[in-house]
Amino acid sequence: MDGEINRPMEETRKHILDTLDKAQEILTLPSVIQKVLEITSSRNSSVSELKDIIESDPALTTRILSVANSAYYGFVRKVSTVSHAVVVLGFEEIKNIVLSMSVLRLFDRKGSVFVENLWRHSLAVAVATRMVASHLGLKLEGKYFVGGLLHDIGKIFLYQYMPEVYRVLLKEMLSQDNNYTYHRLEALICGISHEEIGGRLLNSWGFPIDITDAVKYHHRPGLALKDKVFTVCIHIADILCSIKGITPLKDHFFLPVDRDILDVLYSLKENFATDDMIHLLERLDLEIERHSSFVTMFR
Ligand SMILES: [Fe+2]
Numbered sequence: 001m002d003g004e005i006n007r008p009m010e011e012t013r014k015h016i017l018d019t020l021d022k023a024q025e026i027l028t029l030p031s032v033i034q035k036v037l038e039i040t041s042s043r044n045s046s047v048s049e050l051k052d053i054i055e056s057d058p059a060l061t062t063r064i065l066s067v068a069n070s071a072y073y074g075f076v077r078k079v080s081t082v083s084h085a086v087v088v089l090g091f092e093e094i095k096n097i098v099l100s101m102s103v104l105r106l107f108d109r110k111g112s113v114f115v116e117n118l119w120r121h122s123l124a125v126a127v128a129t130r131m132v133a134s135h136l137g138l139k140l141e142g143k144y145f146v147g148g149l150l151h152d153i154g155k156i157f158l159y160q161y162m163p164e165v166y167r168v169l170l171k172e173m174l175s176q177d178n179n180y181t182y183h184r185l186e187a188l189i190c191g192i193s194h195e196e197i198g199g200r201l202l203n204s205w206g207f208p209i210d211i212t213d214a215v216k217y218h219h220r221p222g223l224a225l226k227d228k229v230f231t232v233c234i235h236i237a238d239i240l241c242s243i244k245g246i247t248p249l250k251d252h253f254f255l256p257v258d259r260d261i262l263d264v265l266y267s268l269k270e271n272f273a274t275d276d277m278i279h280l281l282e283r284l285d286l287e288i289e290r291h292s293s294f295v296t297m298f299r
Pocket residue numbers: 151152194218219
């Protein structure tokens with residue numbers, strides 16, 4: 001590394017954490033979304049309370065109805081009212097959908113090849129996480145999609161809020177003679193990982209702890225405290241997308257597999273092996289295509 005960054009790593013870490021604190025004050029969710037969060041997080045709330053607050057915002061109403069009617073959920077009957085959507089989706093699902101859509105709107109989604117590829121990667125990992133969960137026989141919940149979608153939000157933050165630091169990292173990553181992995185460079189240049197930043201951000205927005213934890217440990221699922229299986233699903237989804245080249249940087253180093261996932265994998269599917277990975281890799285394009293209209297709603 002050529003020392004373009006003069007600040008010692010510890011100082012850069014502190015600078016990033018200070019920027020994160022300041023950004024959290026700006027990156028606030030609209031009041032209607034905060035109200036939805038409040039209602040969906042309280043045990044005493046009723047369907048009609050949630051319906052009223054959603055209906056007070058026409059754009060939110062349209063989004064909820066489009067989501068409820070998407071092939072992703074595959075409900076046989078058309079969902080034509082907000083009350084019906086709340087009943088069939090449930091409070092937790094509405095909370096996850098509304099939160100992730102709103103959070104994504106807080107960041108720039110266009111502007112450079114890197115950012116566009118990062119969004120493409122995030123959406124692909126969202127679909128892949130759900131696919132992996134289904135392959136492992138898990139009950140499908142919205143959190144699989146949401147966790148996959150937001151797993152790299154720390155990179156989006158670094159790109160947008162720490163451009164001078166992140167530009168050095170990207171330049172180094174793309175240089176011919178770079179021998180470091182992305183993660184090593186992130187540690188050397190930023191002194192903090194995108195997973196840690198992502199976890200802090202999601203925590204500040206009030207995401208459920210299992211999602212925050214899975215994002216925080218998506219590269220080391222063995223350390224996840226809340227839902228290891230969920231974290232393993234994101235980890236595998238990330239690897240699948242990396243092998244397929246659906247990555248922001250066309251990394252020349254594939255993501256390392258965390259060996260700690262094996263116990264979790266075998267406890268769910270005793271003979272999980274190469275064939276499973278090949279099957280998942282083959283299915284991924286089809287799944288991305290199948291869920292393209294649902295995915296577009298999060299763009
Ligand atoms: Fe990541």
